[in-house]
Amino acid sequence: MSSSWTYHDRDSVLRGTAGALFGALPLLYTMEMWWYGRTISDVFLLLLYVPTAVLVLLCLLFSGFRLGHSGHLALDVVITFGIGIAVSAVTLVVVGQITPGVVPLSAAMRMIGIEAIPCAIGAALAITQLRPRKPREKNVDRRMQALPQDYQKMLATVVGAVFFGFNIAPTDEPWKMMIEAEPYHFPLIVVFSLLASYLIVFLAEFAARQPGYHEGALGSPLAETFVSYLLSLAVAFGFLVGFGHITVETPIYYAVAATVMLSYVATIGGSAGRVLVE
């Protein structure tokens, strides 16, 4: 076994640990997340791991844990989740939110469990996106690029939307902002979300377009912008339902308005995701 392999794997683990902190530190310091940890049902938390595992898998598909074939993806997903759990647990203990003997084990495990989700997503993104790239050398294994352009764009949108949205969705702020906003604000938010998305992806020139970027159903910038916005709305709605802000008893106006409010964040995240995958 070559020492360079060890070197790359060590770097991936360290990058993942850093990424878990980069991505999830705001949530590790968010009071609502500690409360969710205390109150969330065990079954619901376990169910949350299913989309999280899919998302981590997609993140790793961006470029993979290491160069080469994808046969070790399951191993990499386990490592990424492990990093998420470890970072979540250590941080919560170090900052005093989990104190043995004060916080019962059941609450501690749920707090670690829910915080491990954004940590794992952050770790997966950092492993894949913060990897050093040598100029003029395609040394990043972008398995995702084997997919058609439309799928790449949609997956990148969902990953980015979830990553950004997760930092805001658990808090009470989107709901409070929605309550305080006037009805005319919401169409403005929709228009501004679409404009911001278009500006970030197509005007800001963050990255060179891949050959074939304009192929497929989402080949036109307008189609890509609108479909990505719809995906961001779906992610925002999913978060609001998941964190209990929207229930079957929520009036439809509030459900739609809150979704639009949070979708602004998800749209910016989705745009960042598409920029990164280019």
Place this chain on the structure above:
Amino acid sequence: MTARRTTEERPARLSYVTAAVSGALILALVGYLVVQAVRADEPAQIAAEVVAGEGWTRNGVAYVPVDVMNLGDQAAAQVVIETEAPGAAGPQTATIDYLAGGERQRIYVALSASADPADMTARAVTFQEP
């Protein structure tokens, strides 16, 4: 576009060790959550206990600790504790945002010099399901 690769990496021993540790962490967390999910949850039951012996007095104000415990398994939200002491102007209330099943939190009640901390009583008045 799919990049042609000339190099290939296999997982190093470090990856297998990290994966083993990670797998153990995942098993511990998920296993615990599964066990908790299948066992019956007792509803929240709030108890409040005055710990007058650990209080102190400064500038004529007595600070009396009160331990609030959730003896059930389910969490409670907006737990309102009412305390009353002989000689005090009237009952005082304090609210704890969230109390997980089995969790204990300590609050402190400030009493004027005319009140008697030794005979202070505390009780949970209301709480909500989160």
